[in-house]
Amino acid sequence: MKQLLSIAMVLLFVATFSSCRKKEKVLYQSPEFTVYSDRVVQDSFVAKALSDTHMVTNYKSPAKQAFSPLLQFKFSINGKDNELDFNVNHEADLSPTGNQPVVINAVFGKRSELSPEHQSAVNLPENTKVQFNLDMRPVLNAFKTKGYYEDIHGNKIYRKDFKGVYIAGSAYPLNWDFENLPNNKQLELTDPDGDGIYSVTLVFNAFDPDAHVGPEWKLKNDIAQYPVFRSESPLLNSIYRLSLDELKQDIEADSTFRTGDKWGGVWTRDISYSIVLSLAMLEPEVAKISLMKKVKDGHIIQDTGTGGAWPVSSDRVVWSLAAWEIYKTTGDKNWLKTSYEIVRNSVECDQRTIVDPAIGLMRGESSFLDWRKQTYPRWMQPVDIYASMNLGTNAVHYQTLKVLGKMANELGATDSWSAKADSLKKSINAHLWEADKGYYGQYLYGRNAFSLSPRSESLGEAFTLLFGIADSSRSQSVLENTPLLPYGIPCIYPQTPGISPYHNNGSWPFVQAFWTLAAAKEKQQSMVAYSYATQLRAAALFLTNKENMVAETGDFAGTVLNSSRQLWSIGGQLAMTFRIIFGIIPGPDSLRFHPVIPKNFGGTYHLDNFHYRESILSLTVSGFGNSVSTFKLDGRLLKTPVIPSGLTGKHTVEMVMNNHPDRPAVKMAPFITAPATPEAELKGEVLTWNSIKGAAKYRIVKNGTVVSEIKDTTSLIFKKSVPATYQVDAVANDGTTSFLSQPVEIFPTSSLIAIQAEQFNYPLKKEVSGYIGNGYVEFNLENNRPFSFRVTLPTTGVYRFRFRYANGSGPVNTDNKCGIRSFYLDNQFKGALVFPQRGKNEWSDWGWSNVVDVKLSKGTHQFSIQFDDCNTNMNGKVNRFLLNEIQLVRIQ
Secondary structure (H helix, E strand, C coil): CHHHHHHHHHHHHHHHHHCCCCCCCEEEECCCCEEECCEEEECCEEEEEEECCEEEECCCCHHHCCCCCEEEEEEEECCCCCCCCCCCCEEEECCCECCECEEEEEECCECCCCCCCCCCCCCCCCCEEEEEEEECHHHHHHHHHHCEEECCCCCEEEHHHCCCEEEEECCCCCCCCHHHHHHCHHHEEECCCCCCEEEEEEEECCCCHHHCCCCEEECCCCCCCCCEEECCCHHHHHHHHHHHHHHHHCECCCCCECCCCCCCCCCHHHHHHHHHHHHHHHCHHHHHHHHHCCEECCEECCCCCCCCCCCCCCCCCHHHHHHHHHHHHHCCHHHHHHHHHHHHHHHHHHHHHCECCCCCCECECCCCCCCHHHHCCCCCCHHHHHHCEEHHHHHHHHHHHHHHHHHHHHHCCCCCCHHHHHHHHHHHHHHCEECCCCEECCEEEECCCEEECCCEEHHHHHHHHHCCCCCHHHHHHHHHHCCCECCECCCEECECCCCCCCCCCEECHHHHHHHHHHHHHCCCHHHHHHHHHHHHHHHHHHCCCCCCEECCCCCCECECCCCCCCHHHHHHHHHHHHHHHCCEEECCCEEEECCCECHHHCEEEEEEEEEECCEEEEEEEEECECCEEEEEECCEEECCCEEECCCCEEEEEEEEECCCCCCCCCCCCCCCECCCCCCEEEECCEEEECCCCCEEEEEEEECCEEEEEECCCEEECCCCCCCEEEEEEEEECCCCECCCCCCEEECCHHHEEEEEHHHCCCCCECCCCCCCCCCEEEECCCCCCCEEEEEEECCCEEEEEEEEEECCCCCCCCCCCCEEEEEEECCEEEEEEEECCCCCCCCCCEEECCCEEEEECCEEEEEEEECCHHHCCCCCCCCCEEEEEEEEEECC
16 A cells, blocks of 8 residues: 555656646657656656656556447458458447347348447446357358358358357457467357357456556666666666666576567567667677577578468578677677578578579568568468568568678688679669659569559668668668658558558557667667657656557557567667667677767766676767767777777777757658558459549559559450459559559460379379369378479460469468478479468368469470478478469460
8 A cells, every 4th residue: 555655646746747847858859749858748648767766657548548339340260351351340339228238149241330320429338248149050051051161252161171250359358360369269159059159258348457557667676787877867767777677577597588578488580689789788698598599400490470480481580680799799709600500501591492583582571570461461371472572571681691791701611692692682772662752662562473562661661771772862762751650660651451550550669779770870860869769758658668559649558469578679778778879889890889869868978887798898978969079998089989899808988979960850751541452353354343442543553564543443454365463452642552452363274284183193182172173182291202293385485383282280370380392394493382371270271382483395394393401391390281283374
């Protein structure tokens, strides 16, 4: 009770103090919030540093002050969005009538909606119980009569593959994470009496601990081993110590870093980005141990991602950036030798598996944005994501190749990697630059023909500056034109409709940190002030380094998943002290300093007990500006702000800034949601698609090129005798475009050659459903001998190969059992074949592999599908898929 009274008195003091009109130092001010030297103020919310080790806040999530009784929801078979059309949901009013329980009745596949005149209460009473009754008889009858149910998208769900029916929706305890529904038994509907009516009872507007923050922080852990930061700002002092306090909590008993309060264990990209940002400076030994947890058989592990992880998700090589950062900080040659071998092994397999030979970019999912429905159109299957080429992922691969070259040079080995890096850099600039926008596009996507998504992707944009991919002109353009929102840079822009905040409509502090570093590299003080302030605001008001926030509101509540003391958020917050205020930049043979201090942040800063290799440094920086004007080492004036790596013992470093004035404040972009994605189909000679709300016009894209713009929803297609791919997007009045529709492929039947499994001269199986012909062939590691076949071609040309397959080894969104093989033509390697997971134990769910284009002469050719060393997936033991048919289409 005494503690509660004490906190209440402190909060009352904060509220009273914030109303005081005494002039105080403002570090950053915007219409949305103000950062003072000792507190953060946002509307009526105040967070204040009472001392360097004590902070309080009165923040309460505005999103949780009212709970709307209006609910959008959907049902799901087997954890897939397969009941209604995309962006079409059931509607219901959960308001109770008197003492009667709330009952919602629905029929699977038949939309329930409220009338336009419906009026509802403002707030739902707490702990409202709602029973959902779902009539599943249309599905069950289809199982009985046909053996399968055909969903709204034309996919067949076979009776033997039916695992359960679940509910997804817009309000807690529901969410729109379809693919994780089978992991949440609370959201499963059941039919105990077998009458075909499935039911579940849920409680809405219940207390959600994740929607609240603690009112007080006091230092709990011993942080004496770390550098001691002192400044004239109590707020900066306390946020620094809060972050170190959380860092200590994230170190496990086995001397590894956990990923966050909610997320145990080491994750490849999380630990790697955290180490790059600041943890290599603070805990190099823990960083090494953590990185080695993500190595298996001498290769880096891709532990999360779509379709069974690598190579659909392909950013595992960010590990190399962390390994290099540790070497630069410690100078440990043994570590360098070990990490070089691991990175080289991994890159060699990447070069064989994910390079697009026509475009020269690396394939695979967006780095860190590994929840496909958050940042990709819903029609894109895992194999489509594998074929796409993303900005951030390509930037990471570019830097990895540069790092590998530097590692080789340090070790006296042959550098065969820098030239590959230069080639990749040219491809990034040639294919991903969006000239109309003034920044790089999100990714190339399509299926057989690729278009550039014009959305910005903030982590990738930051990397183009930090890694030197963008030249000086483009760097300036990226900083000026990448859309920013008041509470932080959004992961992508504009946002996608119908997707709850996480990566979509999400702002992540570690991404913000990299953006701040990019701004500092370009000496943009105003951008640094904005970007740094958004990180301070969140940490102060929430009294923890949250994983993410809603980009539109800056609130931590409302995102699909979130966690306190998230490791890379901590790493990003600490990077502001080390890399921004003191400008510390480790190199292989020196330590450089490049502070960037906005004018309002100007003052005197001290950092004692900073360990660099064999030396202990005491750093001081004073003033403001974007470069150092005076630099002293042990009182001796030096021409450049650089110290050698061979220093030993204690030393002092003194820096005085150049007092360069800030530029005008950065401009905020309006919050924009893009139009919904059209769904196109071919009806005879006519390409048709659904009308999109808010669309002013539609663009027809043929083979990746816009060929027409119209206001109607139909377009006549000519020359069906020529193979082509058509897509459509919707354009709003302000020019914002939707994602492109699912490709519609056209080719004459005369150009198609189909080879059934029974022609393979290989043992056939028939245990699952949905195959074409007389059976299918199973591929696994127990029987992985080469699979060969011959084809006699009537004409010379370019042929596109694809393979009809099933892989039920795991769900679409997690696990590590992607099927991989190598494709040979006349004993020459022609590319990797990727068979991603399509659903756990859903072996009757058939789809198509990636395509391989090969120029072939008329006559008979020998083809082979075989398992090579670089086909080893992240599981290592299960690399299984079923193959039913091979198709060849002559495209040229």
